[in-house]
Amino acid sequence: MALEITQYLLAAQSPDAKIRTEAESALGQFRDQNLPGFLLSLSFELSNDGKPTESRRLAGIVLKNSLDAKEAARKENLIQQWVSIDISIKSQIKSSLLNTLGSSVSEACHTAAQVIAKIASIEIPRKEWPELIGLLLANMTQPDRPASLKQATLETLGYVCEEISHHDLVQDEVNAILTAVVQGMNVTEQNSEVRLAATRALYNALDFAQTNFENEMERSYIMKVICDAALAKETEIRQAAFECLVSIVSAYYEVLEPYMQRIFELTSKAVKGDEEAVALQAVEFWSSICDEEMELQDYEVPESGDSSAPHSHFIEKALPTLVPMLLETLLKQDEDQDQDDGTWNLAMAGGTCLCLVARTVGDGVVPLVMPFVEANISKTDWRAREAATYAFGSILEGPSIEKLSPMVNAGLDFLLNAMKDANSHVKDTTAWTLSRIFELLHSPATGFSVITPANLQRILEILLDGIKDAPHVAEKVCGAIYYIAQGYEDAGTSSSLLTPFLRDIITNLITTADRTDSSDSKLRSSAYETLNEVVRCSNLAETSQMIVELLPVMMSKLEQTLNLQIVSSDDREKQGDLQASLCGVLQVIIQKLSSADETKPIVLQAADQIMVLFLNVFACRSSTVHEEAMLAIGALAYATGPEFGKYMQEFYKYLEMGLQNFEEYQVCAISVGVVGDISRALDDKVLPYCDGIMTLLLKDLSSGELHRSVKPPIFSCFGDIALAIGEHFEKYISYALPMMQSASEVCAQMDDNDEEMVDYGNQLRRSIFEAYSGILQGFKNSKADLMLPHAPHLLQFIELVANDQHRDESVTKAAVAVLGDLADALGSNIKTMFKDRDDRTCLLCLRVKAIKKILKKEIIVFLNNEVDTV
Numbered sequence: 001m002a003l004e005i006t007q008y009l010l011a012a013q014s015p016d017a018k019i020r021t022e023a024e025s026a027l028g029q030f031r032d033q034n035l036p037g038f039l040l041s042l043s044f045e046l047s048n049d050g051k052p053t054e055s056r057r058l059a060g061i062v063l064k065n066s067l068d069a070k071e072a073a074r075k076e077n078l079i080q081q082w083v084s085i086d087i088s089i090k091s092q093i094k095s096s097l098l099n100t101l102g103s104s105v106s107e108a109c110h111t112a113a114q115v116i117a118k119i120a121s122i123e124i125p126r127k128e129w130p131e132l133i134g135l136l137l138a139n140m141t142q143p144d145r146p147a148s149l150k151q152a153t154l155e156t157l158g159y160v161c162e163e164i165s166h167h168d169l170v171q172d173e174v175n176a177i178l179t180a181v182v183q184g185m186n187v188t189e190q191n192s193e194v195r196l197a198a199t200r201a202l203y204n205a206l207d208f209a210q211t212n213f214e215n216e217m218e219r220s221y222i223m224k225v226i227c228d229a230a231l232a233k234e235t236e237i238r239q240a241a242f243e244c245l246v247s248i249v250s251a252y253y254e255v256l257e258p259y260m261q262r263i264f265e266l267t268s269k270a271v272k273g274d275e276e277a278v279a280l281q282a283v284e285f286w287s288s289i290c291d292e293e294m295e296l297q298d299y300e301v302p303e304s305g306d307s308s309a310p311h312s313h314f315i316e317k318a319l320p321t322l323v324p325m326l327l328e329t330l331l332k333q334d335e336d337q338d339q340d341d342g343t344w345n346l347a348m349a350g351g352t353c354l355c356l357v358a359r360t361v362g363d364g365v366v367p368l369v370m371p372f373v374e375a376n377i378s379k380t381d382w383r384a385r386e387a388a389t390y391a392f393g394s395i396l397e398g399p400s401i402e403k404l405s406p407m408v409n410a411g412l413d414f415l416l417n418a419m420k421d422a423n424s425h426v427k428d429t430t431a432w433t434l435s436r437i438f439e440l441l442h443s444p445a446t447g448f449s450v451i452t453p454a455n456l457q458r459i460l461e462i463l464l465d466g467i468k469d470a471p472h473v474a475e476k477v478c479g480a481i482y483y484i485a486q487g488y489e490d491a492g493t494s495s496s497l498l499t500p501f502l503r504d505i506i507t508n509l510i511t512t513a514d515r516t517d518s519s520d521s522k523l524r525s526s527a528y529e530t531l532n533e534v535v536r537c538s539n540l541a542e543t544s545q546m547i548v549e550l551l552p553v554m555m556s557k558l559e560q561t562l563n564l565q566i567v568s569s570d571d572r573e574k575q576g577d578l579q580a581s582l583c584g585v586l587q588v589i590i591q592k593l594s595s596a597d598e599t600k601p602i603v604l605q606a607a608d609q610i611m612v613l614f615l616n617v618f619a620c621r622s623s624t625v626h627e628e629a630m631l632a633i634g635a636l637a638y639a640t641g642p643e644f645g646k647y648m649q650e651f652y653k654y655l656e657m658g659l660q661n662f663e664e665y666q667v668c669a670i671s672v673g674v675v676g677d678i679s680r681a682l683d684d685k686v687l688p689y690c691d692g693i694m695t696l697l698l699k700d701l702s703s704g705e706l707h708r709s710v711k712p713p714i715f716s717c718f719g720d721i722a723l724a725i726g727e728h729f730e731k732y733i734s735y736a737l738p739m740m741q742s743a744s745e746v747c748a749q750m751d752d753n754d755e756e757m758v759d760y761g762n763q764l765r766r767s768i769f770e771a772y773s774g775i776l777q778g779f780k781n782s783k784a785d786l787m788l789p790h791a792p793h794l795l796q797f798i799e800l801v802a803n804d805q806h807r808d809e810s811v812t813k814a815a816v817a818v819l820g821d822l823a824d825a826l827g828s829n830i831k832t833m834f835k836d837r838d839d840r841t842c843l844l845c846l847r848v849k850a851i852k853k854i855l856k857k858e859i860i861v862f863l864n865n866e867v868d869t870v
Contacts, residue, residue, distance in 0.1 A: 060111030117159030158201030242281035393433030431476030594639035719774025
């Protein structure tokens with residue numbers, strides 16, 4: 001079989017599609033018939049220096065992909081397959097892989113390192129490969145081992161550290177790994193490839209070094225080795241060293257003080273004269289310091305200034321030298337930086353860091369930046385003008401309005417004139433800066449705005465002229481208009497200031513969206529997003545006629561997309577993007593017009609035509625469009641209320657498709673939300689579709705493939721459905737309640753140290769409470785006693801949540817609300833129960849009292865007399 005697998009692996013890379021397909025099919029059959037033998041053959045192929053490099057490379061990739069996958073369910077399945085293989089076979093595979101690290105073919109070593117790490121990620125947590133670390137370290141410590149083996153071993157150690165948790169190794173193993181890695185990084189190491197591999201390995205091992213960083217001597221030695229590596233003659237080693245420093249910021253910020261002077265010298269040297277890849281990481285170090293200090297400031301107690309971790313104020317201390325260094329980077333622009341969305345250069349990194357510095361220190365940055373702006377804003381060199389404008393725009397968030405308003409008011413006229421600059425880069429950055437000004441310093445509702453009745457007309461004239469400029473400039477102009485419109489939302493009489501210009505704005509945005517000179521649809525999307533905001537924030541009483549006229553225009557444009565000639569996947573993608581944008585506009589128009597009794601009939605009259613368009617869009621089968629079309633249909637359901645029922649039979653099949661779309665989970669999540677919209681719109685008329693909907697929702701909850709973010713909305717949806725169909729929800733209780741109770745138990749086991757999991761836990765808790773609230777309210781008038789057996793568990797869950805220090809305000813509100821619903825629905829039943837005085841009733845009483853004590857005054861508002869009596 002060895003010869004055959006080589007041939008199949010080579011054939012699988014053939015340019016001939018037929019040969020490729022046949023080879024892949026043969027490999028698949030071998031895998032399905034004898035997985036252990038297949039994996040063993042792959043490992044032998046990879047380890048055999050006599051085999052072609054191409055077949056060895058693919059053997060390693062196939063072997064790695066047989067151990068890991070992105071999808072959680074498939075990954076778990078692959079892990080179980082590996083675990084079930086006979087230990088002797090696994091030992092042969094692992095031995096072959098370790099031997100491959102000594103291969104003279106670097107590509108084979110690299111692939112073997114990755115596969116070893118994948119096996120380690122499965123076996124080390126299970127304590128099934130305890131000798132791995134020792135075997136790897138022996139390659140580093142035994143004399144006369146070749147440099148190539150040391151390099152491959154260090155690469156493997158790095159991958160292993162990336163794959164496993166620091167909890168999976170004992171401290172002696174961590175110490176040994178760090179010793180080997182740091183020795184490999186040392187300036188005494190003559191082989192640059194070994195030193196690079198060691199530096200990259202340290203990057204992955206830093207999470208394991210917590211105990212070592214607590215020891216000053218060990219910490220200082222590690223920092224010295226990193227700083228030395230940042231001065232290596234090889235660019236890649238310097239870059240990797242700075243990447244280590246960036247990682248250390250978030251992990252060990254509190255111990256950086258003694259090293260900051262040296263690090264500043266290193267970063268300054270790199271930014272001023274090193275290769276761009278190195279300089280970018282040096283700037284990233286300071287951006288990471290900003291991120292860390294802003295987070296510390298968020299957790300400070302306002303009155304005392306205390307925070308849970310030490311705040312060293314590195315940015316504030318470095319400000320006089322850091323800001324000039326960053327300003328210097330702004331002058332290092334690329335000629336084509338605006339045209340290429342993928343561009344990331346030193347000027348952009350420096351400007352981004354300057355933004356973060358301004359947010360970190362506030363007013364202190366202004367006097368350091370403004371002299372640079374004033375000195376460069378009028379120079380003949382476009383780079384100087386663009387850099388000055390970029391600097392100005394970068395410090396608009398962070399400093400106080402009192403500090404910013406004089407300079408912004410003074411500079412606004414200059415910036416408006418700069419929209420006529422001869423250089424496209426300057427116009428682009430000017431438009432971006434104006435959008436920042438209008439985003440941050442235009443808020444009539446709060447009483448402050450740089451836009452006044454006196455300058456509004458000139459501002460809009462210049463922007464509407466600028467929107468005709470090059471696509472990348474026009475896109476930034478759309479952003480500026482977006483924030484102008486947004487600022488007038490809820491601005492009282494001030495919102496009327498924009499009304500006289502709205503027709504012209506809308507016309508120009510539609511014209512911009514129709515432009516054909518842009519290489520992609522980004523400008524079109526920006527124009528339609530801005531149109532949405534203009535409509536959403538407009539004063540309906542004054543603009544209703546314009547919005548009514550806009551409705552058939554957008555409907556016509558959407559209809560035209562259905563007839564576009566599609567000859568390629570690119571055409572299909574462009575059609576989908578355009579349809580998504582138009583569905584988004586229609587959604588906003590529907591919401592706006594249906595928000596007032598005077599204009600709602602317009603939506604009702606056009607509802608049939610709108611719904612036909614949306615259904616035709618669904619037939620195009622594009623996930624991007626399905627998201628927006630679903631949202632728009634939700635808005636239409638809300639607007640039409642019970643009348644939406646006539647569309648359900650045709651729409652239901654698309655709703656089913658959305659609820660089963662595990663792969664594009666955003667579509668699934670939005671479909672769940674639309675079920676809620678429809679339930680609220682139709683009330684009990686949604687009943688004929690509930691069996692199918694509930695089956696799909698319960699299947700979604702049970703799936704290990706569906707992204708976890710979709711699951712909280714499903715519980716909320718249970719509440720919407722129960723509220724709509726009332727007593728008819730009884731048939732789903734035996735399925736829904738166990739799911740809710742299981743999810744509440746999952747909440748109790750979540751890691752409180754993981755910020756992402758804390759947020760998810762709050763979403764899940766809130767949605768479970770919303771489900772209970774809907775069910776209790778739905779049953780209140782006729783079948784409330786059905787919930788009586790579940791009351792103790794609900795109260796236990798509320799008590800658990802009430803004791804949780806990480807619950808957010810929305811969870812507290814939902815918990816208190818569900819207690820009110822429980823009291824409202826079961827109050828008289830609870831009093832009847834107390835006649836029996838059984839253990840369950842006593843527990844209920846104790847839990848109510850405990851929860852009342854924890855939530856104190858919030859709960860009193862919601863509890864009615866029945867529960868107070870209890």
